[in-house]
Amino acid sequence: MYNFLKSVLKNLLPKKIIFKYEDQIRMFLKPFYVGTSHECNICETKLKKFVELENGDLICPICGSLPRTRRLNFLLESEFLKSNLTFLDFSPSRMLYKKWKIRKDINYYPTDFENEFLSDYHYDITNIDSEGEKFDLIICYHILEHITDDKKAMSELYRVLKKKGKIIIQTPFKDGEIYEDFSITSVEEKLKHFGQKDHVRIYSILGLESRLKNVGFETEIRVFEEDNYLGFKKNETMIFCEK
Numbered sequence: 001m002y003n004f005l006k007s008v009l010k011n012l013l014p015k016k017i018i019f020k021y022e023d024q025i026r027m028f029l030k031p032f033y034v035g036t037s038h039e040c041n042i043c044e045t046k047l048k049k050f051v052e053l054e055n056g057d058l059i060c061p062i063c064g065s066l067p068r069t070r071r072l073n074f075l076l077e078s079e080f081l082k083s084n085l086t087f088l089d090f091s092p093s094r095m096l097y098k099k100w101k102i103r104k105d106i107n108y109y110p111t112d113f114e115n116e117f118l119s120d121y122h123y124d125i126t127n128i129d130s131e132g133e134k135f136d137l138i139i140c141y142h143i144l145e146h147i148t149d150d151k152k153a154m155s156e157l158y159r160v161l162k163k164k165g166k167i168i169i170q171t172p173f174k175d176g177e178i179y180e181d182f183s184i185t186s187v188e189e190k191l192k193h194f195g196q197k198d199h200v201r202i203y204s205i206l207g208l209e210s211r212l213k214n215v216g217f218e219t220e221i222r223v224f225e226e227d228n229y230l231g232f233k234k235n236e237t238m239i240f241c242e243k
């Protein structure tokens with residue numbers, strides 16, 4: 001039902017219109033999905049079920065959130081988002097942007113270089129237009145695999161982070177070594193080799209951790225459990241960095 005409606009809407013309406021009326025579209029879909037078996041912690045809807053995508057990810061039929069976005073929300077709200085925090089968020093999800101933007105107790109800096117995501121700043125992660133030691137918390141979620149000079153990006157993250165500040169990093173991961181090959185430049189080849197047309201590498205967990213240590217961070221790898229009720233994925237991994 002959800003996929004059917006979504007494809008009908010997508011084919012009939014331009015993206016701009018869908019975004020403009022997303023709240024109304026959600027209200028229309030809601031009666032089909034409300035229940036008690038699950039809950040989306042972002043739009044706070046109790047659900048009969050999540051919608052399973054082809055890759056197995058469970059998305060919320062009401063707000064469209066991905067498992068990794070719901071986990072990030074859970075983690076931030078339970079552990080990290082403290083009052084008076086200065087918080088830099090790269091390419092935020094639409095729902096989290098809306099949620100955090102209205103919080104008066106945090107200094108929220110949502111940024112997106114290419115202006116594809118809702119944001120208020122447009123920092124280049126390899127040359128961040130900010131003084132050093134400004135941020136208490138940085139979210140760098142599914143960003144570094146897009147950046148050719150990732151060493152420069154990591155040094156910049158280190159520079160703008162306060163001492164004892166934290167960064168939460170996630171990218172797609174593979175086993176073994178990091179896979180990168182800068183001779184691969186066409187969109188088709190990037191898709192074939194790196195799984196997405198604008199990715200320039202696939203990290204391994206230990207490979208990414210080692211690059212982060214090299215610019216000075218202390219690191220911790222955290223692997224999370226599945227949560228059926230909240231629709232979190234098994235073995236989801238994040239790297240936490242501290243300066």
Ligand SMILES: [Zn+2]
Nearest residue numbers: 040043060063
């Ligand atoms: Zn939701």
